Amino acid sequence: MPFPLTHDDPHHIGPYRLIARLGSGGMGTVYLARSAGGRTVALKTMHAAIASDTTCRTRFRLESDAARVIGGLHGAEVVDADPRAETPWLATEYVLGPPLDEAVRLAGPLPEPSVRALGAALCGALGQLHGSDVVHRDLKPSNIMITAYGPKV
Incomplete structure (x- = not known):
């Protein structure tokens, strides 16, 4: 916001x-x-x-x-x-979409299939980073944006 x-x-x-x-x-x-x-x-x-x-x-x-x-x-x-x-x-x-923590606060807990999809996408993102010898030191719900195309770290 x-x-x-x-x-x-x-x-x-x-x-x-x-x-x-x-x-x-x-x-x-x-x-x-x-x-x-x-x-x-x-x-x-x-x-x-x-x-x-x-x-x-x-x-x-x-x-x-x-x-x-x-x-x-x-x-x-x-x-x-x-x-x-x-x-x-x-x-x-500019990524249009709410941070994960705000999305959960506004709409409540995500359904299980959404949590699984979110987890898989985050694993892909972290795997890409770690494969390049980069460690994300500030991964938290407020730094995960929920977009129409999936989460962005």
């Missing part, structure tokens, strides 16, 4: 115009953004306070690499990224 930008949010990051906030966590903020050509993306940035920390920057770069590995089948397709920018950022396709 998008939230309005705050007074201290930038108006642009890289070539993208920020439209709204999608969320914020320990490492950064995710924005709804639009390219000059009109493509809507989810744009993740690092918090300025940690952008100068080499370890955090490396972790962000590895997350960008992992997103490219998982690709559009099991995750959001990477559109663009600049992990070396003053404020590192990653732009992915």
Whole structure:
């Protein structure tokens, strides 16, 4: 669910115009953004306070690499990224659908066949990541988007 930008949010990051906030966590903020050509993306940035920390920057770069590995089948397709920018950022396709935790909160427990299908799709996603020597360190229901085409990590 998008939230309005705050007074201290930038108006642009890289070539993208920020439209709204999608969320914020320990490492950064995710924005709804639009390219000059009109493509809507989810744009993740690092918090300025940690952008100068080499370890955090490396972790962000590895997350960008992992997103490219998982690709559009099991995750959001990477559109663009600049992990070396003053404020590192990653732009992915905007995935339309609720996070798993919100879907369950709104509609109740999933039926058993849906849980089995969800589990199989998540195993496929994690198998693809692990096969590329990438470990997803933040897999939780709020990071699993439920889409018309299946779950995306």
